[in-house]
Amino acid sequence: MQVTVWYFDGCPNWRTAGQRLRQALDEVGRGDVPIxxxxxxxxxxxxAIGFAGSPSxxxxxxxxxxxxxxxxxxxCRIYATPGGLAGVPEVSxxxxxxxxxVTS
Incomplete structure (x- = not known):
């Protein structure tokens, strides 16, 4: 499985996105997968790549x-979360x- 976080340098959320994605991968039993x-x-x-905003x-x-x-x-990309719109999705x-x- 190839997992990628796409971002642009001015994005204030890409590092948090990577941290949350790592936690999520751990929670689904795929902590071995590199990001x-x-x-x-x-x-x-x-x-050209169809970038949907940062982080993707x-x-x-x-x-x-x-x-x-x-x-x-x-x-910047906006995500709907249980707490409202945010620049990064929640771990859940x-x-x-x-x-x-992974299951589909």
């Missing part, structure tokens, strides 16, 4: 949260999404 952190440097690159999570190239349309620019949201992707 790749891949920066997106330009709007052109964002458009992919599993084997598929977006973990299929709800966002690609932003195509270096923009990541666990639920990982469970769905």
């Amino acid at each position: 790749s952190f891949t920066p997106v440097h330009t709007d052109a690159e964002a458009a 999570f992919t599993i084997d190239g598929a977006d973990l949260f299929d709800t966002a349309a690609p932003a195509g620019t270096l923009a 949201d990541l666990v639920a999404a990982l469970t769905k992707k």
Whole structure:
């Protein structure tokens, strides 16, 4: 399984995203899976890869949260969480999404 956090350097949330993703992977029994952190440097690159905003999570190239349309620019991504909109999903949201992707 290839797990990637996509981000741009100005994103204030990508490090927290990586920490929460690591915790979620541990919780679903996949603590052995490495996380790749891949920066997106330009709007052109964002458009070319269908970047949905920072941070974004992919599993084997598929977006973990299929709800966002690609932003195509270096923009922050917003996630719906139990506590309201946030720049990073909660660990429980990541666990639920990982469970769905890994078992489907």
